[in-house]
Amino acid sequence: MGFDDARRYLRQTVGRSLELVCITGGEPCLYFGLVADVVGEARAIGVPGIWLFTNAYWAVNRTAASRKLARLKEAGMTRLCLSADGFHQPFVPVARLRHAVAAARDLGLEIVLDVRFLGPPQEDNWTNQVTRRVLEELGDLGDAEIWQGQPLYIGRAADTLLPQVAQRSGLPKGSCPGPWAGGAWGNPAGVDVDLYGEVTLCPGISIGNAKGRSLSGILDEYDPQRHPTIRELVAGGPKRLARIAQRIGYTPRSGYASECHLCYDVRRFLRPRCSSELAPLTCYEEAVSPSGFPLMSRS
Ligand code: SF4
Structure with a gap:
């Protein structure tokens, strides 16, 4: 989505008491500058909740994670939602999730882990085995919320x-x-x-x-x-x-x-x-x- 379209849609909601804007993908942070601009636009029209869903591939180390999230927080982002499961971790190292969680916590952002299982969580398929391992490796996430669900x-x-x-x-x-x-x-x-x-x-x-x-x-x-x-x-x-x-x-x-x-x-x-x-x-x-x-x- 181009910025002009995103801005127009947001402005057309003015007066509707919009509570939340959630930016998703694919992976929206492939267009990081665009994400920051859309976050800023949502804040400019007074949306109280501004969420981003991402797989944290960009959190290559703690410094990079802090720099990126600080920019988004400054633009107005309130919640970081991280995809963490057997669908994502074959491609994104768990360490990047850790960097993102740590940086988000330092910045006072709300953190959510969005975790998908394939079938019932206890079912022993390959995807669920990876998902369980990812959660173990992440360990105690403090006050981060964990959302568990199924793919549609x-x-x-x-x-x-x-x-x-x-x-x-x-x-x-x-x-x-x-x-x-x-x-x-x-x-x-x-x-x-x-x-x-x-x-x-x-x-x-x-x-x-x-x-x-x-x-x-x-x-x-x-x-x-x-x-x-x-x-x-x-x-x-x-x-x-x-x-x-x-x-x-x-x-x-x-x-x-x-x-x-x-x-x-x-x-x-x-x-x-x-x-x-x-x-x-x-x-x-x-x-x-x-x-x-x-x-x-x-x-
Ligand atoms: S519209 Fe269809 S796909 Fe969507 S939630 Fe209802 S049953 Fe499921």
Whole structure:
């Protein structure tokens, strides 16, 4: 996302008592200057909570960690959220997390460790073994919060992680957990805005594109009952969405890992028919680069 877009979206929220801005990626610190500028812009409009999710790859030593975080704190950042688990540590040494935690503590920043397991935490797969080892190596983190969760089996996770996850046969019967920022579909606690301007309530469920319209207008006009996908999720969860899709040719899989996996699989099928409400395409399709590494595509 370019700075001009980020600034415009932030300014369009003025007057809405925005409590929190959270900067995520990918890895946002690949664009460190941009992150600092967006943090500063969020503070300029008076947002009280400004969070950054990062894997701390940049904390190569204590001095570098302190320098980077001091700049972000000065710009207005209030909380550092660090990804720490078997998905990240094969690429980022645990020592860098330690440097980031120590520097953040010295600066008085709130610290959160965002830890994902693959399946139940006690399950003995390779990812969980690494995650447990990372937590042991980090040791006592004092008053840092630890958030434990699962990856959502949507997007690339559905294609790459599902072979390692137990799946139940039949359509999962449970309801939708709700918008990813919390709250309820009728009153979501937040929205995500991606680099294409898509304003989403769950990855791939768009309520408008802020590049073409004002973010404020999109929020004002949002009505779950007028959204073809959200309306059905509210009424009967992913299973209801699947039944609708079956009428137009969707063939259920033999099993699903979760309600979200079913929801994603059905939405991927429905997307060509609801292209504005189920954007962006990046959430549904992927291409493979010449190196064999999956890349998200957008056409
Ligand atoms: S069921 Fe669908 S809309 Fe609900 S949280 Fe899961 S992926 Fe999102």
